[in-house]
Amino acid sequence: MKTVAVIGATGAVGSEIVRLLEKRSFPLRTLRCFASPNSLGQHVSFRGEKIPLEVLSKEALANVDLAFFAAGSSVSRKWIPECSARCIDSSSAFRMDEKVPLIIPEINRAVLQKQRLIASPNCSATVLLMPLAPLHRLFQVKRVVAATYQAASGAGARFLQHLYDETRAHLAGESFPSPLPFPYAFNLFPHNSPLRANGYVEEEIKMMEETRKILGDLSIALTATCVRVPVPRAHSIAANVEFKKPFQMEEVLAAIRSMPGLQLFEDRSQNRFPTPTDATGRDEVLCGRFRIDLSQPNTLEFWAVGDQLLKGAALNAVQIGELC
Amino acid sequence: MKTVAVIGATGAVGSEIVRLLEKRSFPLRTLRCFASPNSLGQHVSFRGEKIPLEVLSKEALANVDLAFFAAGSSVSRKWIPECSARCIDSSSAFRMDEKVPLIIPEINRAVLQKQRLIASPNCSATVLLMPLAPLHRLFQVKRVVAATYQAASGAGARFLQHLYDETRAHLAGESFPSPLPFPYAFNLFPHNSPLRANGYVEEEIKMMEETRKILGDLSIALTATCVRVPVPRAHSIAANVEFKKPFQMEEVLAAIRSMPGLQLFEDRSQNRFPTPTDATGRDEVLCGRFRIDLSQPNTLEFWAVGDQLLKGAALNAVQIGELC
Numbered sequence: 011m012k013t014v015a016v017i018g019a020t021g022a023v024g025s026e027i028v029r030l031l032e033k034r035s036f037p038l039r040t041l042r043c044f045a046s047p048n049s050l051g052q053h054v055s056f057r058g059e060k061i062p063l064e065v066l067s068k069e070a071l072a073n074v075d076l077a078f079f080a081a082g083s084s085v086s087r088k089w090i091p092e093c094s095a096r097c098i099d100s101s102s103a104f105r106m107d108e109k110v111p112l113i114i115p116e117i118n119r120a121v122l123q124k125q126r127l128i129a130s131p132n133c134s135a136t137v138l139l140m141p142l143a144p145l146h147r148l149f150q151v152k153r154v155v156a157a158t159y160q161a162a163s164g165a166g167a168r169f170l171q172h173l174y175d176e177t178r179a180h181l182a183g184e185s186f187p188s189p190l191p192f193p194y195a196f197n198l199f200p201h202n203s204p205l206r207a208n209g210y211v212e213e214e215i216k217m218m219e220e221t222r223k224i225l226g227d228l229s230i231a232l233t234a235t236c237v238r239v240p241v242p243r244a245h246s247i248a249a250n251v252e253f254k255k256p257f258q259m260e261e262v263l264a265a266i267r268s269m270p271g272l273q274l275f276e277d278r279s280q281n282r283f284p285t286p287t288d289a290t291g292r293d294e295v296l297c298g299r300f301r302i303d304l305s306q307p308n309t310l311e312f313w314a315v316g317d318q319l320l321k322g323a324a325l326n327a328v329q330i331g332e333l334c
Numbered sequence: 335m336k337t338v339a340v341i342g343a344t345g346a347v348g349s350e351i352v353r354l355l356e357k358r359s360f361p362l363r364t365l366r367c368f369a370s371p372n373s374l375g376q377h378v379s380f381r382g383e384k385i386p387l388e389v390l391s392k393e394a395l396a397n398v399d400l401a402f403f404a405a406g407s408s409v410s411r412k413w414i415p416e417c418s419a420r421c422i423d424s425s426s427a428f429r430m431d432e433k434v435p436l437i438i439p440e441i442n443r444a445v446l447q448k449q450r451l452i453a454s455p456n457c458s459a460t461v462l463l464m465p466l467a468p469l470h471r472l473f474q475v476k477r478v479v480a481a482t483y484q485a486a487s488g489a490g491a492r493f494l495q496h497l498y499d500e501t502r503a504h505l506a507g508e509s510f511p512s513p514l515p516f517p518y519a520f521n522l523f524p525h526n527s528p529l530r531a532n533g534y535v536e537e538e539i540k541m542m543e544e545t546r547k548i549l550g551d552l553s554i555a556l557t558a559t560c561v562r563v564p565v566p567r568a569h570s571i572a573a574n575v576e577f578k579k580p581f582q583m584e585e586v587l588a589a590i591r592s593m594p595g596l597q598l599f600e601d602r603s604q605n606r607f608p609t610p611t612d613a614t615g616r617d618e619v620l621c622g623r624f625r626i627d628l629s630q631p632n633t634l635e636f637w638a639v640g641d642q643l644l645k646g647a648a649l650n651a652v653q654i655g656e657l658c
Contacts, residue, residue: 153629157481157572159522159561173520174505181502192609196497196566198483200607200623200637209625209635211605218628231629235572235637237483240564242520248481248559250574281535283524285516299524301533304542305477305555311533313524313559 012039014331015074017066017089018081019043019054022167023100026324027078032057034328042074044081068092076334078327090127096334097127098327105129105220112223115329116271117143121226128330133322134158134213134236135220137245140272140295140321141314144265146225149253149308153231156217159239159246160201161286162194164318170242177240194240201236211236244286245318252309262300262310271321272297284315295321336363338655339398341390341413342405343367343378346491347424350648351402356381358652366398368405392416400658402651414451420658421451422651429453429544436547439653440595441467445550452654457646458482458537458560459544461569464596464619464645465638468589470549473577473632477555480541483563483570484525485610486518488642494566501564518564525560535560568610569642576633586624586634595645596621608639619645 014031018024024045031041043054045063053060064070066089071077074095079086086103104110104127111121112129114136122128131139138156145151163170173194179186180195188194190202203212213236222230239246266274275284276298284296295316303309316322338355342348348369355365367378369387377384388394390413395401398419403410410427428434428451435445436453438460446452455463462480469475486497497518503510504519512518514526527536534542537560546554563570590598599608600622608620619640627633640646 155479155574155629157559159483159563177501177520178505181498181505191604191606193611196501196564197609197611198563198565198570199609202605205602205605208628209623210628233574233627233629233633233635235481235574235623235635237570237572239483239522240520241522246522246561248561250479250557250559278529280515281526281529282515285521285523287517287521299533299559303557304532304534305479305557309557311557311559 012075013042013073014038014040015042015044015071015077015095017044017077017079017085019063020045020049021080022163022319023323024080026319027080027327028054028056030324030328034332036328036331071095076331078331080324080327098130098330099127100130100323100327102132102216105131106223112220113330114139114224114326115333116140116269118224118226119333122330122333130323130327130330131220131224132216133164133318134160134245134247135217135224136322136326137295137314137316137318138217138247138249139221139224140269140316141266141297141312142221142249142251143225144269145251145253145262145310146227148261148265149255149257151225151227151230151251152254153252154221154233155250156232156234157248158234158236159241160236161239161241161243161245161318163243164245165238173240173242196240198237198239201238241286243317243319244289244315245322246286246313246315248313250303250309250311252306254308256308257310259300259302266297266300271295274298283313286315289315289317291320292317293320293325336399337366337397338362338364339366339368339395339401339419341368341401341403341409343387344369344373344376345404346487346643347647348404350643351404351651352378352380354648354652358656360652360655395419400655402655404648404651422454422654423451424454424647424651426456426540429455430547436544437654438463438548438650439657440464440593442548442550443657446654446657454647454651454654455544455548456540457488457642458484458569458571459541459548460646460650461619461638461640461642462541462571462573463545463548464593464640465590465621465636466545466573466575467549468593469575469577469586469634470551472585472589473579473581475549475551475554475575476578477576478545478557479574480556480558481572482558482560483565484560485563485565485567485569485642487567488569489562497564497566520564522561522563525562565610567641567643568613568639569646570610570637570639572637574627574633574635576630578632580632581634583624583626590621590624595619598622607637610639613639613641616641617644617649
């Protein structure tokens with residue numbers, strides 16, 4: 011690999027991609043970093059060097075071999091068609107395009123061939139899928155009911171900073187302007203991605219559609235409630251999964267234990283299960299609380315927590331890059 | 335009604351009961367307040383008077399006509415059998431006793447007769463049941479999958495203070511001793527009530543058992559995941575409900591709108607749904623996000639938020655007292 015570009019290199023996901031390219035000794039000769047025009051003149055640190063930030067143009071992208079797009083859907087939609095390099099897109103722009111593979115390397119790397127554009131999935135879908143995929147292989151998922159507990163940084167670095175600032179003001183008894191129509195400090199709210207006519211928000215639709223595409227089974231029924239919580243980083247999910255086939259708990263735990271990128275994280279004697287703090291900064295998705303659902307046959311309850319900026323975004327994109 | 339006693343009058347629930355007895359002009363001549371021995375010498379304010387705190391004894395309870403027990407299960411288990419007054423118990427001690435009615439006045443007041451002991455249900459069960467009960471009457475609940483987002487004050491006033499103190503220390507970059515094996519500031523965790531051999535925690539079992547008892551239908555299947563979030567007050571629940579009968583959304587919303595103590599709280603054009611801050615200090619349980627579950631027939635998704643110290647505990651107990 012010669013020249014690698016990171017588009018959106020100063021954002022929450024893009025800056026993690028740059029960090030991971032260095033940490034994982036990604037095979038590249040030249041790194042180029044792109045950001046919005048108001049970042050011009052600034053630099054990104056990489057392998058002890060200062061990489062100057064550039065602004066996107068067709069000419070600037072001409073000599074790039076591999077491009078990580080991490081600047082949101084509108085940038086991906088505009089610039090990926092202009093880019094002749096192989097592109098790995100962390101946005102939702104092309105995920106459901108039939109011709110674009112949607113990849114979690116531990117789950118469906120076999121789908122990856124010579125496609126020019128590869129999509130990396132939604133963060134909540136990824137945290138759910140890491141434990142779900144090995145179980146689907148064994149018992150075939152019939153229906154999933156999921157509820158999420160999503161972190162502030164999933165809405166960007168600025169929103170995370172707002173959580174801290176508003177919480178600090180709240181504790182000091184001061185008022186603080188909220189970007190939301192209600193407080194976020196010490197509060198939570200149903201996910202505010204656009205609401206569709208059917209009553210689901212887009213984040214929930216992404217979980218449904220991307221789960222089916224990645225597991226390669228359009229018969230899977232899935233419903234979700236997505237909620238933003240006052241937690242800085244790492245998304246949690248309570249999942250209820252009905253399988254087509256019966257299962258034994260030992261088979262479930264064996265499958266979970268042997269899944270790469272996933273860690274069974276619990277100590278039942280101490281009532282200790284994964285929390286967002288445990289998952290923050292870790293490559294693995296943590297899971298626990300596996301139990302047989304008492305309310306219907308062939309159904310499992312579990313709890314999963316993953317760093318949505320790592321496995322939920324930047325790490326997954328870099329892993330796809332390593333496969334390319 | 336002559337003499338009313340509040341047992342646990344300085345606790346999170348008991349102090350709300352005292353406040354509500356005054357606010358709702360509860361028909362009583364004498365209020366007596368009980369607390370642990372280390373509260374002796376202190377007072378509780380009621381109707382402009384200072385009520386001295388007393389310590390429980392068989393003699394002290396002898397002349398009480400109605401007793402609100404809000405000091406936890408062990409106190410209820412010890413003292414309710416010693417008390418000749420009519421007792422309303424907010425603890426879980428006797429809730430599942432066949433001879434003890436478990437009452438939410440808006441739902442099953444008909445069950446209330448001349449019983450000496452009446453139980454008030456679990457806070458999470460109550461928040462779920464307020465929207466569930468009117469729908470059950472119309473369409474018959476078959477199965478519920480619930481995920482909770484429970485507030486700090488559900489674990490007591492001291493735990494709430496800890497959330498504030500730990501969060502303040504975290505923002506100042508200071509370490510702070512946690513009563514938990516992980517941070518609570520900006521973190522969340524699966525509910526730490528005792529874990530049973532089947533993998534459910536007691537809070538989840540309470541939701542299952544109490545829902546069936548209050549709706550008077552032992553055929554209802556229910557599963558839950560309970561989670562504590564860094565929110566001071568008001569529990570939120572994401573509920574997925576399969577009914578035996580088909581429903582129309584207009585019928586659902588009409589039933590929700592006509593349920594006393596429940597408020598449909600949403601503005602879909604603004605993507606605005608109930609949050610814990612909206613529900614804090616309010617008598618009504620707030621609900622919204624009603625949508626037809628795309629994953630299976632006759633199934634509904636909704637979101638409910640209620641002040642677990644009011645309708646979830648103190649208000650419900652006082653309402654029962656008003657019926658007595």
